Amino acid sequence: MKLEKSATDKSLFGVCGGIAEFFGISSLSVRLIFLLTPGLFIPYFILASTLPAKPTPPKSLY
Template identity: 65%
Template sequence: MLQKSTTDRMIFGVCGGIAESFNISPLILRAIFFVLHLFLFLYIFYLLALP
């Protein structure tokens, strides 16, 4: 069952909770989320900035 982590929290415990559910390292999951959000931000920036 997906739920927020009460022990492994950086901001709200969402990545920690997902990592606990899938039995993986929260650090790996946080790195994946960071990279995905970085690419999404760059995509939107270039979509708006380029003619």
């Protein structure tokens, strides 16, 4: 498993959802850490621009 932006659990870019999926924790807790810790907005935007996007699952025809 590698660190990727989430395709399904995303609010802005999917960074927090991808980190939560990678570590197996709640995405809400990751979002709260990014919101409540001063200075993490810069690493967030760096991760948003450098992390690869997880491929979206194909939609079923049925």
